[in-house]
Amino acid sequence: MSKSKSSITTHSVISDFKEITKMRLALSVVFSSLAGYLLGAETVDYKTLALLAFGGYFMVGASNAFNQIIEKDLDALMNRTKDRPIPAGRMSVNTAFIIASIFTVLGIIILYSINKQTAMFGAISIFLYTCVYTPLKTKTPLAVFVGAIPGAIPFMLGWVAxxxxxxxxxxxxxxxxxxxxxxxxxxxxxxLFDDYKKGGFFMLPTGKQDKGTAVQTIMYTIWTLIVSIIPVFGFTGKLQLSVVSAVLVFLLGLWMLYYAIRLFKLMTVKSARQLMIVSVSYISLVQIVYVLDKFIR
Known part of the structure; x- marks a missing residue:
């Protein structure tokens, strides 16, 4: 009996640790930074690659833990987040704060050991996510604009590293x-509109699931598509893309755009979920094409 109880406790400690640092999200961010590193490196230094992976994970983990401390009362109101370690009562705020603080220090030290600029961008990322984006989420849809800044740092962080x-x-x-x-x-x-509403979060640009939000989603998808093929034209310095890869990246962009237009036409929760899934696949595939293009070209 006691053995099974202790194994359950161990399991919950590990799963709570994964939850407080949002391990899956953190690993996808690490993937972005490693892709950026491979694009920027003349020769791949595996020690730097490992430091970037650990440093990046600690930074994202710290941001997520601080975020969950700040939003603990709001998380308790939403189905999506009410079972997180702090609102569910499995982890104290003090424990989460210690984890977040240790992760911040370790992250900055590790990134600093790569170079000062990498540490600086990492620190800016934590600050913006924790101190600006998180409080703004309940105030204005502009929070998404602010949150997109730390969210966009990892890919370029790899290049700077x-x-x-x-x-x-x-x-x-x-x-x-x-x-x-x-x-x-x-x-x-x-x-997640209804669930976010319970927590008082304003995430959509118009504040509603309407055509205005859907049109802006299409516009930003088009901007993403345009930026993704800019390296093929040769004015982005050492960041280059072959014509074949640019066509591939463009087709991936059209794939995401199709689902953005579909959301505009159908205006359903299902079409929004499909767009989200496609968007996650899109960014990973584009990064893979960029990296493969560099090493195959």
Whole structure:
């Protein structure tokens, strides 16, 4: 009896740790930063790659833990979040704060060991996410605009880690992931609209599941598509894309645009959920095409 109880406790501690740091989200962010690194690196240094992975994970984990401390009372109101460790009473605020603080310090130290600029962008990311985006979510739909900044940093962070330089190349990577987040966020805001409402979150640009929100979703998807193929034209420095890869990336953009237009036509929770799923696949596939293009070209 006691053995099974302790294994359940161990399981819940591990799953709560994964939940407080949002492990799946953190790993997708790490994937973005590693893709950025591979694009920027002249020669791949596996030690830097490992440091970037750990440093990036700690930074995202810290942001997510701070976010859940700040929103604990609101999380308790929503079905999606009421079983998170703090609102469910499985983890104290103090424990979460210790985890978040340790992760912040470790993240900044690890990124600093790569170079100062990488640490600086990592620190900016935590600050914006925790101190600006999180409080704004209950105040204004502009929160999504602010949240898109730390959300777009990882892809360019990888390039900065590889080159210790911020220029047109990481700027383009930043712009791609920045514009992409609007259709992604708004699709989530659409299909979780009623749940977000319980917590008092304003995520959609018009505040409603209406044509205005759907049109803006289409517009930002088009911006994402345009930015994604800019490297093929040769004015983004060392960030280049072959014609074949640009066509592939363009087709991926049309795939996401199809689902954005579908949301406009159908205006349903199901079509919003489909757009969200496609948007996640889209950004990963585009990053993979970019990296493969560099190493195959």
């Amino acid at each position: 590889a080159t210790d330089n911020f220029g047109i190349e990481p700027g383009t990577l930043f712009a791609l992931q920045f514009f992409w987040q609007f259709p992604h966020f708004w699709a989530i805001g659409w299909f």
